[in-house]
Amino acid sequence: MNWTPSTREIIATGPTEMNIAVLSGKGGTGKTMVSVNLAKVATSSTYIDCDVEEPNGHLYLKPENLIREEVSVLVPRCDPNICNGCRECVRFCRFNALAFSLDRLTVFSDMCHSCGGCSAICPQEAITEHPRMIGYVESGQSGDVCVRTGVMNIGEAAGLPIITRLLQSLSVPKKGITFIDCPPGSSCSVMESIKNTDFCVLVTEPTVFGTHDLDLVVELVSILDKPFGVILNKNIEGELNPSEEYCLKKNIPIIGRIPFDRELSSLCSEARIASEESARFKELFQNVLNNILETAG
Amino acid sequence: MKQLLILSGKGGTGKTTIAAAMARSLNVKACADCDVDAPNLHLLLNHGGVEERKDYYGLPKAYIDEDLCTMCGLCTEMCRFKAVNVGETTTIDIRTCEGCGLCEEICPSRAIEMRPVVAGDLRLYADPNNGIFSTAQLRMGNGTSGLLVTEVKRQMIDASKGIGFAIIDGSPGIGCPVIASISGVDMVLIVAEPSVSGLSDMERILDTAKCLKTRSIVCVNKADLNSELTARIRDRCREREVPYVGEIPYDPEVIRAVNRGLTLADTECSAGDAVQEIFKKVTELLFGRAAV
Numbered sequence: 001m002n003w004t005p006s007t008r009e010i011i012a013t014g015p016t017e018m019n020i021a022v023l024s025g026k027g028g029t030g031k032t033m034v035s036v037n038l039a040k041v042a043t044s045s046t047y048i049d050c051d052v053e054e055p056n057g058h059l060y061l062k063p064e065n066l067i068r069e070e071v072s073v074l075v076p077r078c079d080p081n082i083c084n085g086c087r088e089c090v091r092f093c094r095f096n097a098l099a100f101s102l103d104r105l106t107v108f109s110d111m112c113h114s115c116g117g118c119s120a121i122c123p124q125e126a127i128t129e130h131p132r133m134i135g136y137v138e139s140g141q142s143g144d145v146c147v148r149t150g151v152m153n154i155g156e157a158a159g160l161p162i163i164t165r166l167l168q169s170l171s172v173p174k175k176g177i178t179f180i181d182c183p184p185g186s187s188c189s190v191m192e193s194i195k196n197t198d199f200c201v202l203v204t205e206p207t208v209f210g211t212h213d214l215d216l217v218v219e220l221v222s223i224l225d226k227p228f229g230v231i232l233n234k235n236i237e238g239e240l241n242p243s244e245e246y247c248l249k250k251n252i253p254i255i256g257r258i259p260f261d262r263e264l265s266s267l268c269s270e271a272r273i274a275s276e277e278s279a280r281f282k283e284l285f286q287n288v289l290n291n292i293l294e295t296a297g
Numbered sequence: 298m299k300q301l302l303i304l305s306g307k308g309g310t311g312k313t314t315i316a317a318a319m320a321r322s323l324n325v326k327a328c329a330d331c332d333v334d335a336p337n338l339h340l341l342l343n344h345g346g347v348e349e350r351k352d353y354y355g356l357p358k359a360y361i362d363e364d365l366c367t368m369c370g371l372c373t374e375m376c377r378f379k380a381v382n383v384g385e386t387t388t389i390d391i392r393t394c395e396g397c398g399l400c401e402e403i404c405p406s407r408a409i410e411m412r413p414v415v416a417g418d419l420r421l422y423a424d425p426n427n428g429i430f431s432t433a434q435l436r437m438g439n440g441t442s443g444l445l446v447t448e449v450k451r452q453m454i455d456a457s458k459g460i461g462f463a464i465i466d467g468s469p470g471i472g473c474p475v476i477a478s479i480s481g482v483d484m485v486l487i488v489a490e491p492s493v494s495g496l497s498d499m500e501r502i503l504d505t506a507k508c509l510k511t512r513s514i515v516c517v518n519k520a521d522l523n524s525e526l527t528a529r530i531r532d533r534c535r536e537r538e539v540p541y542v543g544e545i546p547y548d549p550e551v552i553r554a555v556n557r558g559l560t561l562a563d564t565e566c567s568a569g570d571a572v573q574e575i576f577k578k579v580t581e582l583l584f585g586r587a588a589v
Contacts, residue, residue, distance in 0.1 A: 025335045027308005027469035032494065053470035054306050054501060056494040094356055094398050115377050115397030154501060155508040157443065157473040184308040184469045185334030188440035191392065208556050209313060213335040220437050236549070242556060262522075269523040271493035 019170060019178045020292065021197040021226075025213030027184035029205045030233040030258070033268050035181040036060040037275045037285040038201075038292075039145045044176040047142075048166050050193040051183040052135060052150035052159035059271040063140030063147035071150075071162045072131035073114040078105040082126035089118035089127060110157060135162045159183075163192050170196050186216045194221065199296040200228040201255065206241040214243055218252065229255035229295045231288065236260050253295050256288035298327065298454065299583055300463045302482040306502030308469035310490040311518040311545070314555060316466040317341035318572050322562035323580065325464050326428030327457040331446045331478040332468035333417065333435045341560050346424025353433060353448060355416030355441035356396030359389045365408035372400035372409060392438050417445050421452050429456045442468075443477035450481070462583075471505040479506060484583050485513045486542075491526035499530065503539060513539055514582060516575050520544035540582060543575040 022035045032049075036057055039047040049057040076089075076098070083105060090098045090105075097111035098118060109132055119127040135152040150166045152159040170178065182193040194200055200221045204214040214230065221228045230247050235257050247254050258264070264281065267274045274281035303316045313330075316338060320328050330338035359372075359380070366387050373381045380393040381400060389400075391414065401409045417435040424430075431453035433445050450465065457463060467478045479485060485506045489499040499515065506513045515534050520527040527544060534541040548568035554561060561569040 026337070027305075027310075027335075028490070029309055051470075053472045053475075054308075054494075054498040056307075056497060059493050059497060092398065092402060094396060113395050113397060115395065115399055116375070117397050117399040117402065120375060120399060121402055152472065154471065154504045155476075157476055159472055160440075185442075186437055187334050187435060187442055188392070188438055191438035205309070206556075207552055208340050208558070209337040212337055212340060216335055216437075223437055236552075239552075240556060265522055269490075269492035269495075269526060 017173060017175065018199070018296070019180060019197040020199045020201060020296075021180040021182055021194040022201045022203060023182035023190060023194060023217055024184060024203045025186055025217040026205070026210050029203045029210055031203050032056045032060065032181055033274075034201065034203050034231060034233070034258075035179045036273055037281070038289050039179045040143070040273055041275050041282060041285045041289055042177045044144050046146040046148070046174065046176065046178040047181065048169070048178060049149045049181045050163050050166055050189070051181060052152040052162045053183065055149050055151055056271070057181050058138070058147060058149045060273055061142035061145060061147050063142045066138050066140040068136050068138045069165075070133050070136050071165050072133045073161050074116065074129040075109045075112045075114065075132045076107055076118050076127045077130050078107070079126050079128070080104050082124050084124055086123060089122055092117055092121055135159065137162065137165050160189055160192060163189055167193070167196065186220050190217075190220065191224070194224065194226060197226060199292065200226045201231060201292060202228055203231045203233050204243040205234045206232065206236060206239065206243055208242050211242040211246050214246060218250070227296060229253040229292065231256040231258060233258045234260040255291040255295055258284065298457060298460055298463050300465060300482040301579065301583060302465045302467050302478055302485045303488060304467040304475065304478070304485050304502055304506075305469060305488045305490075306471060306498035307490055307495050310488045310495065312488050313337045313341065313466050314551060314561060315486075315488055315518070315572060316464055318561035318569070319576050319579075320464050321560040322573065323462070323576060325462050327453055327460045327463035328428070328430045329449050329453040329463065329465045330432040331449055331465055331474065333433045333442050333445045333449065333474065334468060336432050336434055338466045339430070339432050341555065341558060342427070342430055343558060344422035344424050344427050344430040346422050346427065349421040349423070351419040352415045353417040353419050353445055354413045355439060355444060357411035358391050358394045358396050358414045359398070359400050360410050360412045361387055361389055362408045362410070363387070365406050367406050367408070369405060371403055371405065375399055375403055395440065416441055419445075419448055419452060421456060423456060428460065429453055431456070443473040446474045446477040447480070450478070471501050475502070475505065476509065479509050479511050482511060485511055486579060487513055487515045489515055489517050489530050491517055491520055491523040491530060493526070496526060496530055496533065500533070503537060514542050514579065515539055516542045516544065518545045519547040521546045542578040542582070543571065545571040545575070
């Protein structure tokens with residue numbers, strides 16, 4: 001392999017263990033494209049796809065030797081022979097997951113948050129909990145990148161337990177950088193995804209939409225006190241970039257500029273990894289990675 | 298009132314751009330933005346008129362009275378969400394708390410109480426010329442986006458007496474807020490993107506809409522950026538018997554228009570012409586005839 005000096009420097013200084021989250025607020029700004037390319041230019045890295053509703057990183061990385069683990073949540077089941085119809089559980093459940101009608105308890109599993117309250121408080125001990133599968137986590141290898149993908153089943157409301165499972169692997173010490181590809185938005189699933197990260201990469205695009213949602217995630221990472229920097233994606237030379245103006249005004253470090261480029265967009269549309277297909281893009285992402293490591297200290 | 302919801306599965310395919318163009322060009326008098334995580338439709342619809350703001354309360358969250366707490370640790374042990382931490386005092390992480398109320402129920406010293414917490418802002422605009430626009434913003438890191446989405450739609454519907462057509466801009470993904478937004482709408486317009494990711498995400502949102510027994514139709518945005526994948530999306534729609542209502546070319550003019558706060562209906566460009574054709578087909582499918 002042909003290392004450039006910048007790559008050698010990374011290996012020499014050795015960012016042994018570091019978790020970097022990639023997020024954006026707005027969807028489609030290039031989170032996955034950035035994450036997979038950074039994972040490839042870093043050595044022996046890990047890529048975790050926390051966008052469990054629409055996971056796409058595996059389409060680029062095509063991991064092999066896949067190991068699948070199912071993710072389940074606990075939902076209540078009531079033994080009608082023990083239940084005396086006191087309805088304490090129905091009164092307790094704030095998620096409207098329980099109803100008592102026609103002399104028996106009905107459980108609406110998709111409303112249940114698995115708090116375990118109904119089974120804990122049932123005076124007759126008539127309620128037990130049983131696993132219900134909501135999705136799975138798949139681990140595999142793409143070259144020297146370890147790939148973990150979470151997939152939520154169609155029709156499920158909440159993927160948070162899958163994200164939690166995905167990130168359990170963070171507690172196992174490992175060499176190299178872990179890149180966490182986050183879901184869009186700024187809700188609880190994004191917060192969970194970035195909770196244990198050392199640095200956040202915010203990817204934005206040159207539209208007022210991109211800027212508006214960048215502002216939301218800047219607020220989010222600031223609340224959690226995470227160091228962060230911005231990548232200006234789909235940058236058009238000579239055109240107004242409201243996200244760039246925003247960063248300059250707010251003194252936010254710009255850690256990368258990725259041009260809007262027909263070749264790059266064509267590679268991405270085919271889920272090909274640009275940094276592996278062209279020296280030009282390899283250098284671009286290596287520079288971005290170096291900037292991240294420098295900014296993250 | 299016929300309700301058309303715009304979704305995509307994948308983010309950033311052009312939902313909001315298309316929703317705003319459609320609202321403007323068909324003079325639609327009721328609109329809602331159900332992307333409560335990262336709402337953007339207001340940036341293009343700039344509704345005037347009377348603004349009504351309301352706090353949105355999600356589920357009440359646990360609050361501990363330190364004077365009553367005896368540090369017995371039962372709440373920490375029972376909380377499945379790891380929201381209760383015992384240190385020098387017992388504290389509750391309001392962001393992790395899902396509001397189940399178990400700690401309140403079991404606390405032997407009655408030190409815990411569930412209290413309402415503002416989880417977002419709801420806004421409703423009523424303008425004699427532009428009609429009704431309902432939108433909301435969820436507070437950072439909150440989890441009850443489905444309930445807020447339902448509220449956004451409800452306040453639009455309540456304010457839209459006598460209006461026959463509503464456009465609702467949705468959020469990316471296939472989970473809770475998307476499921477809440479699909480409930481009760483007449484049709485879902487899916488804006489797909491010609492990429493391997495876009496195709497995969499389109500399949501998952503089509504499956505989700507089907508699971509909820511709601512009719513879907515598909516259009517492709519930035520179709521010429523990869524015409525081979527556009528053809529694959531077209532083929533998949535035919536195989537799945539989902540109406541395919543057209544293609545919009547990549548047009549740099551779209552970004553310029555959006556950045557000036559203009560919709561595609563306010564600007565002359567090739568993408569603007571293409572969406573008109575799509576709107577005609579959408580209204581034919583939705584109303585069984587072309588809209589006036």
